[in-house]
Amino acid sequence: METKNEEKPAAERTIFDAIGVNDFIEFKNILAQHKGTVDFFDENGMTALQHAAYKGNKDMVQLLLDRGADVNSGKHEYNYTALHFGALSGNSEVCKLLLDAGAKSTTTNSVGRTASQMAAFVGNHHTVATINNYVPRNEIAYFSVIQGQQTEPYLPGFLVDPLHKFVLGVNIHPVRLALHLQHIPSLLENAEKVIKVLELMCKKEMTRGGDTNEVMAFKYHYLGYLIREIHNIKDKKVNTDKDEKKHDVIEVFAKKLLKPGKDGFSLDLMDAFLKDCVREFPYRECTTFHQMVTSLTSKDPPPALSVINCTINGQRGFVDAIPYCSTCGEEKPAKKCSKCKSVQYCDRECQRLHWFVHKKACNRESSTPAPTSNSKVNIDANELSSQLQNLITG
Numbered sequence: 001m002e003t004k005n006e007e008k009p010a011a012e013r014t015i016f017d018a019i020g021v022n023d024f025i026e027f028k029n030i031l032a033q034h035k036g037t038v039d040f041f042d043e044n045g046m047t048a049l050q051h052a053a054y055k056g057n058k059d060m061v062q063l064l065l066d067r068g069a070d071v072n073s074g075k076h077e078y079n080y081t082a083l084h085f086g087a088l089s090g091n092s093e094v095c096k097l098l099l100d101a102g103a104k105s106t107t108t109n110s111v112g113r114t115a116s117q118m119a120a121f122v123g124n125h126h127t128v129a130t131i132n133n134y135v136p137r138n139e140i141a142y143f144s145v146i147q148g149q150q151t152e153p154y155l156p157g158f159l160v161d162p163l164h165k166f167v168l169g170v171n172i173h174p175v176r177l178a179l180h181l182q183h184i185p186s187l188l189e190n191a192e193k194v195i196k197v198l199e200l201m202c203k204k205e206m207t208r209g210g211d212t213n214e215v216m217a218f219k220y221h222y223l224g225y226l227i228r229e230i231h232n233i234k235d236k237k238v239n240t241d242k243d244e245k246k247h248d249v250i251e252v253f254a255k256k257l258l259k260p261g262k263d264g265f266s267l268d269l270m271d272a273f274l275k276d277c278v279r280e281f282p283y284r285e286c287t288t289f290h291q292m293v294t295s296l297t298s299k300d301p302p303p304a305l306s307v308i309n310c311t312i313n314g315q316r317g318f319v320d321a322i323p324y325c326s327t328c329g330e331e332k333p334a335k336k337c338s339k340c341k342s343v344q345y346c347d348r349e350c351q352r353l354h355w356f357v358h359k360k361a362c363n364r365e366s367s368t369p370a371p372t373s374n375s376k377v378n379i380d381a382n383e384l385s386s387q388l389q390n391l392i393t394g
Helices: 002-020 024-033 048-055 058-066 082-089 092-100 115-121 125-132 137-144 157-167 174-183 185-189 191-206 214-240 249-258 268-279 287-296 304-313 348-367 381-393
Strands: none
Touching: 002 024, 002 048, 024 058, 048 058, 048 082, 058 092, 082 092, 082 115, 082 125, 092 125, 115 125, 125 304, 137 157, 137 191, 157 174, 157 185, 157 191, 157 214, 174 185, 174 214, 174 249, 174 268, 174 348, 185 191, 185 214, 191 214, 214 249, 214 268, 214 287, 214 304, 249 268, 249 348, 268 287, 268 304, 287 304
16 A cells, blocks of 8 residues: 555646646656556546546547546546536537547436536536537447348448538537538438438437437437438429539528518528428427427417427526527627628628628618717627726736
C-alpha cells in the first residue's frame, strides 16, 4: 500500500491538476510517461475521464479513450458516469465521443437520473438532443450485410456512414435536413434503398419489447418520409423538364416549404407537409402518436414543426430567447441580413434560399424612418452587453 501511495502523486494526482486547469500539454506529457492503465481515481471515485468530460475538454477525452479508459466506470460515490459529466458540461461533442466509445445512455445516478435527464435539468438542451438522437453505427451497418435468404444486402456498404451521419442530426427542420441531403447526394441517388432501411429501423424500434423506443421509431419514419418527398419531386422534374439541371430539387423543396401563406407569415405548406407525415406514421396505437395528434388537433394548436421537434428532441424548460436561422432553424446563426439586420441566417446559402420571402419585408424595414424617442426599439442583447462592457472598461 505504501508503494502505491508513493506512486500516486507521480501520475494520478498531477493528471487531475492538469485537467482542472485545462492544461492539455501537461496532461499529454503525463500520459506519455505513464505506461499503465489510465483509469485513475480521485478520493470520490471519479476517474480522469470523468473529470475531463466534466470540463468539456474534447481533446483530453479523446486521448483517454484512445488509451483505453473505461467509459462506463461506475465507482463514483453518486454513481455518475463519464456521460453524466459530459452532459452536465454541455459539450455535445464530448458526449458524442463517449457514446461512440460505448457509453450507456440509460445508466442512472444515485437519484435515478440518466445523463440526458441531468443535461435537461441544467438546461443543456442541445446535449439532451445529442444523447437522445444517438444511434450506434452498427445498427445501420447491420443492414449492409446479407441476412438469411437475401441475395444482396438492403444497404450498400458505402452508404452506411452517410446514413449514420444523417440519422444523428439534431436539427430536424425539414429545410436543414434537405440541405444535408444536398451535401450527401449518394443518399438521394439511392433513395429507395435508404427509405427501405429507415422503414426497417422504424419497425425494429417498435418491436424491441421492453426496450421499445417510440421516439426513434417516429424519427426514422420522419426521415424516410422527407427523403421520399424529395425523391418524388426529383422524379417529376426528370419527367417534365428537358433540362434536368434547370431547377435544383433541394431548392424546389425548400422554397415550397418556406413559402408563406395568405397572411404573409404562416408557413402553411410546411405545416401541411409535417401533419401528413404524422398522419402516415404506421404505429398509430403508440403513445407518441396519440400525443402528437392531441397537440395538433387542440383548439389552438402549435405549429407542426414545434410538435415534432418536442417529440424527437424533448420539451424545453424556460430558456433565454435563442436566435434561429430564418431558413433552416439552426440555433445561433452566424449572420444577419446586411440590409435590415432583422433576420438571421447560417450562411449565404440560407440567406439566398430565403430571399424570395424576405425581400419585400426587407425593403419595407430598411426604408422605415428611424424610431422616435417614444418608439419601441429592438435591442440586440449581445450588442448592448458589448457596449456596456466598453463603457465600463473605457
